[in-house]
Amino acid sequence: MARRKQIYEGKAKILYEGPEPGTVIQYFKDDATAFNNQKHAVLEGKGVLNNRISEFVMLGLERICIPTHFIKRLNMREQLIYHVEIIPLEVVIRNVAAGSICKRLGFKEGEPFARPVVEFYYKKDELGDPLVSEDQINAFGWANPQEIDDMMAYTLRINDYLCGMFAGVGIQLIDFKVEFGRQYDGDLMRIILADEISPDSCRLWDIETGEILDKDRFRKDLGGLTDAYTEVAKRLGILRKNEEISDTEEISDTKGPVLVSNNDDKKD
């Protein structure tokens, strides 16, 4: 079999040429990085978990008519996606103050915002992904006003969907990052959701205990990152209760999210 052509290697993923024109294979690595690559580790099983969680989220978003690059999962570490021209922006949406906004604007971690706030960061590692304004994005040609509107509207809808999805399994969605790309079809172009949505790109706190279930476990040296991601996957019904992840074993059909009820009187 011919060796696949690698198109790109990022911090947590590798892209290979896909089997058909306009397709790409996205491979999820176990590498974790933080603070603009200053901190690095290989956390066994992380790639498998992110592949599964991102697949689950993308399929859910397709169901509410958010166009995404996801076509299908190929195996435990790879998914087939549409080729897009990545817009060089990280779109962050925040429901509760955490991370960089606390340092930048003095919010207290855990303080909820009156409404979700969207921010754009310019994707440029050498510059540490700086915060940019819509006017800068437009003036410097990174995206036009219509594209900015589309990204903003999609991000707000994704946030509503994910807030509900995670709340249903006892998790609070604090913030997350998404990326978009342009997909061309002849003269037509559309903006679609790209990259991944996983605990690497979200902040997820257990509603009852406040336990951190996302990449902050690595950033803050808390340990137990793959256990936390496994817990997220189990609650979403991606892994069964006693199941552990593996690179080779295909996971059988799962039942879907394990809903959490606030009703203490409920009878089983």
Ligand code: UDP
């Ligand atoms: N985020 C990400 N990739 C980045 C920067 C941020 O996925 O390069 C996510 C991060 O996991 C969090 C949200 O975007 O869910 C907001 O991150 P923040 O701006 O607070 O930056 P951080 O504190 O992670 O440096």
